[in-house]
């Protein structure tokens with residue numbers, strides 16, 4: 001229906017991604033505030049089998065097209081644009097995951113519509129849409145008003161709890177035809193499975209996480225000693241993995257693992273949104289950083305402004321002394 | 325092979341970020357700028373490809389304070405042509421910036437054709453879109469983002485590795501010419517000693533290319549209401565003292581939770 005709120009639902013390996021439910025929860029609030037329907041757009045083959053999980057929406061629009069099975073940004077953007085032109089939504093919430101990375105930007109470009117990135121919240125204020133976005137690696141936030149429609153919102157993880165977007169209700173399901181470009185110049189050849197790690201970090205109770213702040217590969221030893229004293233494992237942020245100091249199987253965040261340990265000790269990690277999405281639900285987060293303004297302190301339960309290289313040996317020593 | 329790398333300067337977030345008196349933007353006077361991290365990776369990937377396949381690397385960067393350092397460093401690492409785009413206003417507005425860049429690429433400066441256009445997957449201030457898909461869209465080229473390697477180039481096609489989630493990756497085939505949003509290069513960006521950068525300053529030349537009919541770099545359909553430090557529900561409780569004292573306090577917290 002014209003003027004409705006849209007949530008683009010993302011499938012990953014035949015399942016609906018959690019962030020899609022987060023987006024539905026937010027979309028529901030917005031649709032209710034604007035008194036318009038909430039429509040879930042489900043692209044991909046066999047989408048009818050998944051539609052029943054999307055009862056948070058009033059209607060599920062199934063764009064059942066074989067070409068949408070592959071995560072090709074150009075194809076997904078073209079299909080969404082085609083559908084948006086037919087049905088004129090007011091706002092389109094697109095999960096900002098790596099999978100079809102760039103799709104919200106392309107959708108905005110095709111439709112000549114504004115596309116905001118890094119959004120963590122969205123509301124209607126006096127009938128206008130207002131988004132809150134994280135910039136500068138989490139150091140600043142901006143509030144923006146969308147002055148053109150449809151507004152494309154690249155939604156980051158964590159806007160609402162995923163469970164809030166799940167519902168037992170059966171939504172109305174509509175099959176919608178979409179057209180996609182025929183001369184696609186990008187093709188998925190194969191999926192590559194994750195490198196098998198020696199341990200499954202998602203099952204660990206205690207994680208000692210290191211970031212660029214540890215400064216060199218040699219200092220990793222301090223983290224390993226600390227992890228050993230605590231009975232935990234070492235993991236890290238992306239730059240540590242990019243430098244080859246830790247294997248990809250130990251990366252936490254958007255492209256890596258999502259972990260929920262009992263203790264997440266973040267050492268020299270700034271707290272960029274792409275890292276935070278992989279560890280924000282840890283039961284206890286203790287962050288050590290030399291920068292008192294580091295965004296990680298906005299999330300951690302306890303914080304220490306200190307040199308991690310000094311704190312690591314002191315803490316390992318104290319833990320060993322206590323354990324006897 | 326011609327590899328064209330589009331690079332941008334962004335605020336260094338290790339420094340304090342000051343908000344301008346309007347409360348809606350960064351105080352750009354007070355900023356220290358550095359090359360966007362994933363743009364550095366895009367350059368590295370281009371240099372690796374040149375080493376492997378031959379050809380040349382052109383680096384194009386919109387003018388900004390310190391951008392000359394970025395360009396000379398690129399030359400010291402092995403870039404062949406350095407281009408500074410003039411007439412681009414700093415600030416937010418990625419679609420407008422993409423428009424300016426594409427106009428310059430298509431101008432008489434002879435920057436195109438390129439087999440691959442590489443740039444970073446994202447910068448920390450891409451509020452209204454990513455530059456790689458926008459450049460691809462305007463040039464009518466295929467695009468893929470979050471790229472971590474280009475494993476093969478043959479017969480007008482490239483094989484690229486892209487990251488999904490949870491450690492999953494995908495191998496894609498893309499027809500050339502194409503635009504890649506690079507997340508990280510196959511190897512960490514190479515280090516160049518200051519002496520080599522100084523030498524490049526003497527030997528390399530930066531060309532200026534004027535953006536034809538500069539597009540006002542502004543936000544379209546997006547009005548910034550405010551920019552500020554994040555609103556947070558609860559900040560961390562800070563632990564203070566010497567490393568030994570803090571270590572003791574952390575042990576207490578862990579013991580209370582049965583983690584020691």
Ligand SMILES: Cc1cc2nc3c(=O)[nH]c(=O)nc-3n(C[C@H](O)[C@H](O)[C@H](O)COP(=O)(O)OP(=O)(O)OC[C@H]3O[C@@H](n4cnc5c(N)ncnc54)[C@H](O)[C@@H]3O)c2cc1C
Pocket residue numbers: 098137210211212213214236237238239240251252253254255256257267268269270271272273274275278288289290291294306307308309445446470507
């Ligand atoms: C598509 C995409 C996917 C991504 N996926 C991931 C991902 O899966 N995981 C991930 O982590 N990132 C990911 N990123 C990258 C992310 O944006 C950040 O660049 C990254 O998380 C930063 O890592 P960091 O905190 O270690 O480094 P930085 O941001 O550089 O922070 C280093 C911190 O260390 C502090 N420090 C310096 N010296 C010391 C010291 N001696 N003691 C204590 N503190 C010190 C500094 O103050 C600073 O806060 C992704 C980005 C994109 C665009």
